[in-house]
Amino acid sequence: MRTAEIKRRFLAHFEANGHTVVPSAPLPAIEDPNLLFINAGMVQFVPYFTGQQTPPWTRATSVQKCIRTPDIEEVGITTRHGTFFQMNGNFSFGDYFKEKAIELAWDLMTRPQSQGGLGFDESKLYPSVYVDDDEAIGLWKRIAGLPDERIPRLGKSENFWSMGIPGPCGPCSEILLDLGPEFGEEGDFLNGDRYMELWNLVFMQNLRGEGTNKEDFEILGDLPAKNIDTGMGLERVAYMLQGVNNMFEIDEVRPLIDRASELTGKRYGASRPDDVRFRVIADHVRTGLMLIGDGVTPSNEGRGYVLRRILRRAIRAIRLLGFEDKALPELLPVARDCMSPSYPELSEDFERISSYAYGEEEAFRSTLRQGTTILDTAVKDTKASGGTLLPGAKAFELHDTYGFPIDLTLEMAAEQGLKVDEEGFRQLMAEQRRRAKADAQSRKTAHADMSAYRELLTAGGPTDWKAYETLNTESTVLGMLAEGSPIQVAKEGQLVEVVLDKTPFYAESGGQHADAGTITGASVSAEVVDVQRPIKGLVVHQVRVLKGELAVGTAVKADVDPEWRLGARQAHSGTHVVHAALREVLGPAALQSGSFNRPGYLRLDFSWRSKLSDESRSEVEEAANRAVRKDLPVAVKYMTLPEAREFGALALFGETYDETVRVVEIGGEWSRELCGGTHVQHAAQIGPVVITSEASVGSGQRRVEAVTGLEAFHYLARERDLVSQIADELGAPRAELPERISALMQRAKDAEKELANLRAKELRDSAATFAAQAKKIGDVAVAAVQAPDGTGGGDARKLATEIRGHLDPNKPGIAAVAATAGGKASLVVIVNKTGTAQGLSAQALVKGALSGRGGGNDEVAQGGGVPADQASALLQAVSAQVAGE
Incomplete structure (x- = not known):
């Protein structure tokens, strides 16, 4: 049963039983400061469980996208750790409780698939309960007809659920599946892998306090109502119903492994180290797709840093498998095709998603080229001196100068048998932060x-x-x-x-x-x-x-430039107007997180998970200018901070305020903000507001920039002049410019494609000549070819493949191609089957030429990263190895 079908059946089952289907919340946990990402199905419903908000329904069901990253280093090593997963859940807010929850779960789990159920064998299901929950024991015996020995009582760490932070919690009952005696002893529910949790029914009735682990926390009291929160891991159920061994082999993930196998020439299942890398690739590429789809973009902090680390771990994993070309353009579309049956918006938004992902890979490839050379030298020097600890100063240099993340340095050093002086690294980082802070202060003072x-x-x-x-x-x-x-x-x-x-x-x-x-x-x-x-x-x-x-x-006169102040007032009031317009168009979640304005110019950062559509951007701009046209009144009021909050005034998150605050209103409640800036007296004095850009500035954060007043007029005039100039150059009416420019761009793309095809054909046509010029070294034909400058790794590999095809298949033959691009040389070696049968190995030849670097197998291997002027030396090294020199 496909994963999307399991999801459909789950939602249909609960919808038929009076539950409202609620869409998954976005992965960034914007509303919860304790979380970076949604990590459980119930997170978006917490205000309803705690009584802070009244739910619009008494019963709900959802399939929630989730991210958990504390065990990121375990991904791929075990078959149960993944960063992205989906949690099926059904929820009751003061409606039904234990009895109905158990009835609904048991029905769906055991009903035959032909009747819309999941069809699990009743004899293999064991519902565990909290150790003193006699009520749940009685319900399982009556509803499922199970004897006492099939209902294990387990302790707080297993059967009392919370999010791991203060909030709703309660005893739970987990439906476990017996995987059989080969996975452990019968009845051992605490050790081994025999009993796998498929569904957790949480009887949400308590509120927990602070704690350090699953057992060490205080119960603060009861929730306003008894609720139900269940969680069924969609991937876990999928691999049980699809007859595969783990979550990495289900229909939404395995195609990524298969594609990575095709790209690298390595077989999944052949070796444990390679299997770990395949699973890292599959998990992380899928996770990256889902994160960017929900508005997270790569950055150096918070959610953006998690995304960056995930993407870079995937890229490096496939490089370790021997594939050094750009990987994400090959893998991300596979992830999209796997996930779009459940999330069609991924296909609709793939252009944006892929642009961020591919840009991150390009940046990381540059980082790797520079940083790896420095790290390799540092490792060599450390080993030569007999040391086992890479200096913290070198790790800091890699981070500070080359953008090499410390976690990557730790991983790569560990692969070379070294540790890193993390304490020294942290001290240097702290010193840098102190210097930066002091420098910023000195510039101001x-x-x-x-x-x-x-x-x-x-x-x-x-x-x-x-x-x-x-x-x-x-x-x-x-x-x-x-x-x-x-x-x-x-x-x-x-x-x-x-x-x-x-x-x-x-x-x-x-x-x-x-x-x-x-x-x-x-x-x-x-x-x-x-x-x-x-x-x-x-x-x-x-x-x-x-x-x-x-x-x-000295007695002096202090005069503010009136034009400067006017522009500043226009821009600051314009910032408030744009903020109010954003909230009017996008909703209250579009909350300002920072701003800057100077005469005629403003920028405003706000919480939002994705790029604004052209339509939304136009609506925001129109809403702002509508406020200007209405000449909304601007008023300033002073009040205490509690009064301001009661009044509905917005405060900038992270700012501190005195007890008495200044509230600036524009149009009454339409815009009320705590603000100490200077403002116009009426909105019309702002003049036109023109949004000039909108972009991401970090995880879940967007930035709009705009101009006001005379600067807005000047901006529009420049735009007008530019359009006129283009129209004159093209000899076309302005209305036809988009079509004419599009046509020109298409012609350019077609020309580039044609040139690429001609170049590929030229390389293919030259393959026979190169094969004919192969030198005999003993009984081995060696075609050693230096490709034209600018030949990428993919083209070099194609050329080597074509050359091998022209070599005599009945005699041992080697095609070796050295290519140069971006100031670096790469080497591709392909050995025909007769050659491999006689003991020749492409991988050994590549590693021998590149001092141990590179990857592949006996037939095909490649590597690179050395200076371009070493290309001919790489070919000579291959020939020398064949000759036994």
Whole structure:
């Protein structure tokens, strides 16, 4: 029974019994700060179990996509660890409880397949229960007719369920399948592999507290209602019903192994190390597909880092099997075809998904080329000195300079029999973070010591800040700093920090850039280039003296550039408008996570799992401009933080606020945010809002950039001029430009394809000539060929195959092709069957030429990664080995 059919039957069974079919939640656990990914079927229903929200239904069923990564190193080593899996579940929210849950589960498990059930043999099923759950024991005996010896009582670690963190929990009953005596002793439910869990029925009735393991946690009390939460591992049931040995061999996964086997020439099942790599490839490519499909993109932190690590482990696994060309374009479409029967959106969105995956492989291939050489040298040096520990400094260099992840360094070093000085690596990483933090602070404070600021604050008191009230003030210079030290006089051309008794300048904060303007006196003029608040209560102006001398005690006039401030107000109010428009179009989940604005420009980061469609982007832009056209009123209110929350004002996640806060409204409840920035008085003053880009900036995070006011007019004018220029160049009306450009691009692609075909044909046609020129070394015909520059590994392999086809099959023959591309040389060796029968090995020849590197088998092998100028030397090394030199 195919996996998609098991899923269909499960949902149909519960829908027929009054359950609402609920779609799977996206894999990123955006709503739960305790989780990176959804790791159980019930996660999206937690608010209903805890009583925080009222469920829209009393019964639900779902097949939830899940990710678990704590055991990522175990993937492939065991046949039960996978990163992506699907959890069938049925849920009751205060409706039915133990009796109905057991009835529904037993019916589906044991009903014949011909009648829509799963058809498991009743005699092989054992429902375990929590040790003191007599009620469940009685129900199993009555409903399933099972004797006591078929219902094992197990302890808290086996039959009391929770997510591993504080939250809903309860005793459970697991339906176990007896796999037979070859897997362990009869009745031994705690050890061995004989009894496999297929379905866990959780009687969700308690709330747990903190704990360190499955048994060490406190029960805080009862949930508002007794609920049911069940979980049936779809992959586990699939491999039982499909008659295969493990989850890697079911219909949704095995085709990936088969394709990897075709690419590498290795056979699954032939050796344990290779089998582990095949399973890593299959699991990780499928997981990568599902993660990117749900909006996660590769990055260096959080969910994006998990995705990056998973994809890179898959890529490296297939390289270790001997395939060094781009692997994901060969494997990802296979994963798509396996999963799209259950998730058709994967096919619809495959262009986006594949672009992220293929881009990550390209980046990793570059990283490997550089980092592997450095690592190999470091390993060689460590071994030569008799050491067993790779220095932390070398691991840090690989990470910092070449982007080599530390986990990859650990794996590759372990394969060479070395450990890594992880403590030294972590110390260097910590030092780097401290330096980066100090550098960022120094750029904001001109390297001033904080004590100097505190002395200025103590001497002059808090700055009288007038940015909300006026654009100019009559002020006095209270103090100045140059390179961290107090000074009395700043001369022409000098860059210094100035503290005034009062100021109209807005200090950078809340995502708004600092004001620009001037500070002038009777005989001095200075330009304000930055304004910061290095410590609370003190506003510091970074100024460049343009004329005269600026001295402490001087009476000056502080003037904000009115055009600058107007642009800043437009951009900051525009940020609020775009945020409200995003939430209007996409829903409340599109919550701002960061922003930056300067005159005429804004960018806004927000939580969202996937790229905005062109339609959604246009709707957001229209909603923002509709608010501008309506000239929505802008109001500022002060209130306590609890009052603001009750008022419905949005706060930026991660920010800290005083007890009294400033709330900025645009159009009343349409936009209410806690904000300390400067704003327009009416929305129409923002001017047009034009979204210029939308892109991913990390796991579950998107970024929109936009321009406002005059910058928006300028942007549209440039776009108009560009379109006019293209139309003139093509001699076509503007309305026809998309079709004309598309046609030109297609012609270019066709030409590139034709060139590629001609090149491939040229290589094929040359194969006979190369074979005829083969040199005899003893009784072996060796065709050693250096391919034209730019020949990829795939073309080199095809050429070698063609050459072998022209060699006399009745005599031992070798086709060796060296190719150069991207500054590196690669080697492909193919031995005909007569040659392998006489003991020749393509793999041995490649490894001999490449000092142990490369992979393949006796017939076909390849390797590379050495400098391009060594191509001819690789061919000479092959010939020398054949000659026995």
